[in-house]
Amino acid sequence: MTAEEMTNRDQMTLFALLAIARPATNRELRDIAGLEIDAGNKRRLKGYLQSTKRRSTTVHAITKAGRDWCLTAMSAGRPADTKFPAGPLYAILNGLRTYLIRTDQELEDLFKPDAESWIRSVYDELTVRRKGQYVRLADVCEWLDDDVDLSAELDRMVEQPDVHLKAELDQRKLTTEDEQAAVLIGSEPRHLLKIELA
Numbered sequence: 001m002t003a004e005e006m007t008n009r010d011q012m013t014l015f016a017l018l019a020i021a022r023p024a025t026n027r028e029l030r031d032i033a034g035l036e037i038d039a040g041n042k043r044r045l046k047g048y049l050q051s052t053k054r055r056s057t058t059v060h061a062i063t064k065a066g067r068d069w070c071l072t073a074m075s076a077g078r079p080a081d082t083k084f085p086a087g088p089l090y091a092i093l094n095g096l097r098t099y100l101i102r103t104d105q106e107l108e109d110l111f112k113p114d115a116e117s118w119i120r121s122v123y124d125e126l127t128v129r130r131k132g133q134y135v136r137l138a139d140v141c142e143w144l145d146d147d148v149d150l151s152a153e154l155d156r157m158v159e160q161p162d163v164h165l166k167a168e169l170d171q172r173k174l175t176t177e178d179e180q181a182a183v184l185i186g187s188e189p190r191h192l193l194k195i196e197l198a
Helices: 008-020 026-033 039-044 064-076 086-102 115-126 137-143 150-157 176-181
Strands: 049-054 057-062 163-166 183-185 188-190 192-195
Touching: 008 026, 008 039, 008 049, 008 057, 008 064, 008 086, 026 057, 026 115, 039 049, 057 064, 064 086, 115 137, 115 150, 115 192, 137 150, 137 176, 137 192, 150 163, 150 183
Parallel strands: none
Antiparallel strands: 049 057, 163 192, 183 188
């Protein structure tokens, strides 16, 4: 599919997901890029976009075909009928593509997921209706890819004043998933996470 066959919104959706570099909800896409993915986007971007359910929330991620499309679009330059505001974006993307070629890098070198912002966005999703509450680390793990080292990230994040980890005191509540997701702080396993509102 060429850029001319997509709407401007479809193109911007792919570029936004490329930049975020990890699955994102519509709420997060609104905050970061000012857009949402609807049924029309999903239909037109079939194969370029993957949408999956996390409990009652849908998360969206760009596929390899989507990344390849972005790389091709970055090389091709601005489509002939593309005007402001998408036009200037294509100029920037062309410059990024030139930089990647000149420095012998890949898209993955430029756009990498930020584990801390991912953990924070997952916490926000899990506490939409109960802000500032503790959540199970096992629930956080369900939203993250296997290559995210939750233990290492939280060990670093717990030094920040708004991040709190605590153990589940009622051992009868602990599941196998809770024990597997536990983070050791000192020698004590912690099972629950709270991030205070800014």
